[in-house]
Amino acid sequence: xxxxxxxxxxxxxxxxxxxxxxxxxxxxxxxxxxxxxxxxxxxxxxxxxxxxxxxxxxxxxxxxxxxxxxxxxxxxxxxxxxxxxxxxxxxxxxxxxxxxxxxxxxxxxxxxxxxxxxxxxxxxxxxxxxxxxxxxxxxxxxxxxxxxxxxxxxxxxxxxxxxxxxxxxxxxxxxxxxxxxxxxxxxxxxxxxxxxxxxxxxxxxxxxxxxxxxxxxxxxxxxxxxxxxxxxxxxxxxxxxxxxxxxxxxxxxxxxxxxxxxxxxxxxxxxxxxxxxxxxxxxxxxxx
Amino acid sequence: xxxxxxxxxxxxxxxxxxxxxxxxxxxxxxxxxxxxxxxxxxxxxxxxxxxxxxxxxxxxxxxxxxxxxxxxxxxxxxxxxxxxxxxxxxxxxxxxxxxxxxxxxxxxxxxxxxxxxxxxxxxxxxxxxxxxxxxxxxxxxxxxxxxxxxxxxxxxxxxxxxxxxxxxxxxxxxxxxxxxxxxxxxxxxxxxxxxxxxxxxxxxxxxxxxxxxxxxxxxxxxxxxxxxxxxxxxxxxxxxxxxxxxxxxxxxxxxxxxxxxxxxxxxxxxxxxxxxxxxxxxxxxxxxxxxxxxxxxxxxxxxxxxxxxxxxxxxxxxxxxxxxxxxxxxxxxxxxxxxxxxxxxxxxxxxx
Numbered sequence: 001x002x003x004x005x006x007x008x009x010x011x012x013x014x015x016x017x018x019x020x021x022x023x024x025x026x027x028x029x030x031x032x033x034x035x036x037x038x039x040x041x042x043x044x045x046x047x048x049x050x051x052x053x054x055x056x057x058x059x060x061x062x063x064x065x066x067x068x069x070x071x072x073x074x075x076x077x078x079x080x081x082x083x084x085x086x087x088x089x090x091x092x093x094x095x096x097x098x099x100x101x102x103x104x105x106x107x108x109x110x111x112x113x114x115x116x117x118x119x120x121x122x123x124x125x126x127x128x129x130x131x132x133x134x135x136x137x138x139x140x141x142x143x144x145x146x147x148x149x150x151x152x153x154x155x156x157x158x159x160x161x162x163x164x165x166x167x168x169x170x171x172x173x174x175x176x177x178x179x180x181x182x183x184x185x186x187x188x189x190x191x192x193x194x195x196x197x198x199x200x201x202x203x204x205x206x207x208x209x210x211x212x213x214x215x216x217x218x219x220x221x222x223x224x225x226x227x228x229x230x231x232x233x234x235x236x237x238x239x240x241x242x243x244x245x246x247x248x249x250x251x252x253x254x255x256x257x258x259x260x261x262x263x264x265x266x267x268x269x270x271x272x273x274x275x276x277x278x279x280x281x282x283x284x285x286x287x288x
Numbered sequence: 289x290x291x292x293x294x295x296x297x298x299x300x301x302x303x304x305x306x307x308x309x310x311x312x313x314x315x316x317x318x319x320x321x322x323x324x325x326x327x328x329x330x331x332x333x334x335x336x337x338x339x340x341x342x343x344x345x346x347x348x349x350x351x352x353x354x355x356x357x358x359x360x361x362x363x364x365x366x367x368x369x370x371x372x373x374x375x376x377x378x379x380x381x382x383x384x385x386x387x388x389x390x391x392x393x394x395x396x397x398x399x400x401x402x403x404x405x406x407x408x409x410x411x412x413x414x415x416x417x418x419x420x421x422x423x424x425x426x427x428x429x430x431x432x433x434x435x436x437x438x439x440x441x442x443x444x445x446x447x448x449x450x451x452x453x454x455x456x457x458x459x460x461x462x463x464x465x466x467x468x469x470x471x472x473x474x475x476x477x478x479x480x481x482x483x484x485x486x487x488x489x490x491x492x493x494x495x496x497x498x499x500x501x502x503x504x505x506x507x508x509x510x511x512x513x514x515x516x517x518x519x520x521x522x523x524x525x526x527x528x529x530x531x532x533x534x535x536x537x538x539x540x541x542x543x544x545x546x547x548x549x550x551x552x553x554x555x556x557x558x559x560x561x562x563x564x565x566x567x568x569x570x571x572x573x574x575x576x577x578x579x580x581x582x583x584x585x586x587x588x589x590x591x592x593x594x595x596x597x598x599x600x601x602x603x604x605x606x607x608x609x610x611x612x613x614x615x616x617x618x619x620x621x622x623x624x625x626x627x628x629x630x631x632x633x634x635x636x637x638x639x640x
Contacts, residue, residue, distance in 0.1 A: 078493035088484030104296035
């Protein structure tokens with residue numbers, strides 16, 4: 001069995017009286033994409049900071065690629081790529097200069113910045129100062145910077161937040177390419193569709209604790225309800241809504257009755273979203 | 289430490305520094321500006337004679353001195369105060385009259401008058417003061433040899449080697465020039481913290497030691513180069529260049545450490561400038577004391593830059609050797625260790 005790329009054991013961190021991360025444990029297999037979902041202040045970024053060696057856990061430990069992060073910070077950081085939520089590029093430098101600087105910090109020589117910039121769609125603007133870039137271009141450059149060292153573990157903190165659909169799609173494609181390459185990805189996002197589409201598993205974090213962790217499909221089966229939504233026409237011609245809950249012993253009869261006794265105009269199936277499931281588990285919305 | 293990483297960080301910092309128009313302006317134009325100030329200052333000395341007088345009893349004819357043109361005369365309460373003022377070069381010459389001068393004149397005895405001269409008072413002034421005192425004694429008694437005169441040099445004897453004001457000023461200009469680089473460095477660091485680029489650096493295999501080494505190298509080389517360039521052009525390295533270069537290097541380290549402290553307190557370029565100017569004013573005080581002798585006292589020794597200013601002043605203007613300056617350099621090194629350590633600790637805290 002392949003070794004887990006990320007192991008969090010009872011990770012805990014507090015700021016004064018506020019417990020930001022409260023004894024959370026999880027693991028991420030090599031090559032897996034784990035979606036890390038939670039509202040602002042839930043403890044996602046603090047967890048990432050502990051996993052990437054930016055913060056030392058107050059309790060518990062983080063293990064990356066078999067190494068205790070707190071004891072091997074520089075070694076661990078040589079194997080990871082981090083894309084931060086806030087843009088933090090050297091704005092008075094060009095895209096090429098930004099990437100080359102980080103390549104040197106990772107000790108990569110020779111380094112082809114052009115190839116990476118082509119992948120993120122910045123070819124042609126690579127010599128312009130970053131301060132002249134749009135938000136989407138900067139975010140794509142942030143992702144490119146996190147890939148400079150061809151990391152084995154990639155931490156992406158809200159990589160598509162506030163971006164136009166084209167930039168978001170470009171970044172999603174890069175994440176999938178990295179998965180194909182074999183990289184492990186820990187992805188935090190508010191975009192449920194994105195998490196659903198990209199992640200092998202998702203973890204819901206709320207008030208510093210993981211409240212659910214499974215594949216999107218299993219979570220939907222476990223917590224969501226599948227249903228048929230129909231619009232039927234009455235004798236007076238009025239349209240009314242009908243709902244048939246799926247996966248119950250009564251479902252076959254209910255479906256039969258719908259079609260034999262009602263005048264069905266439209267019908268479609270409906271699945272619970274991860275957002276619905278998060279709300280049903282925590283009573284909170286992911287976007288607050 | 290990883291030399292490749294440090295080299296990359298230093299190159300990045302220099303690149304960012306000179307891409308900021310303001311930093312470039314203060315670096316390039318700063319040296320031009322201070323050179324202009326230096327060269328427009330008078331290269332000759334002011335010949336107005338300033339004399340201090342300690343006289344428990346003032347003979348009537350001595351009051352005539354006040355009316356003399358080109359003569360500035362100040363009364364001191366004690367012989368010690370007069371000597372201290374002359375040692376500090378607040379006055380070039382002083383006259384101390386004995387308490388029993390009038391009795392001795394009356395009894396036909398010769399009172400002993402002591403003349404004090406500052407180290408850099410020229411012979412002309414010494415002769416003029418002695419002649420004046422003898423003339424006054426003659427006017428008072430009507431006798432040509434009415435007094436005995438003894439002369440005493442206070443401080444280092446600069447016989448015939450007065451220092452023009454601009455040569456005193458060059459030290460102040462050099463220190464201010466270097467300190468502007470300190471503000472630039474502080475601003476650059478606080479900008480890195482505020483923009484979050486420091487976080488991006490800290491998740492690479494680079495160690496925090498590499499980061500501080502790079503910042504230290506960048507700050508010291510900028511400050512040191514500016515200082516050396518300026519002093520070389522204005523002739524400040526003609527005497528004891530090794531001592532002056534050592535002092536400048538230690539001073540550059542001190543200002544870089546101060547830059548770290550300022551960066552830890554600052555949120556942006558404006559707050560860096562605010563704190564930087566406060567530090568600049570404090571650090572300039574000892575150099576002001578050299579430009580305007582007598583304006584500061586021993587408390588200035590509590591300011592770390594005193595040991596930089598005094599060393600460079602002593603070495604460049606009085607050719608002081610290692611034997612005269614080693615203690616200053618040692619104290620400066622001690623201050624450096626404290627300031628740089630404090631700066632690194634404060635910044636580390638801020639980074640976290």
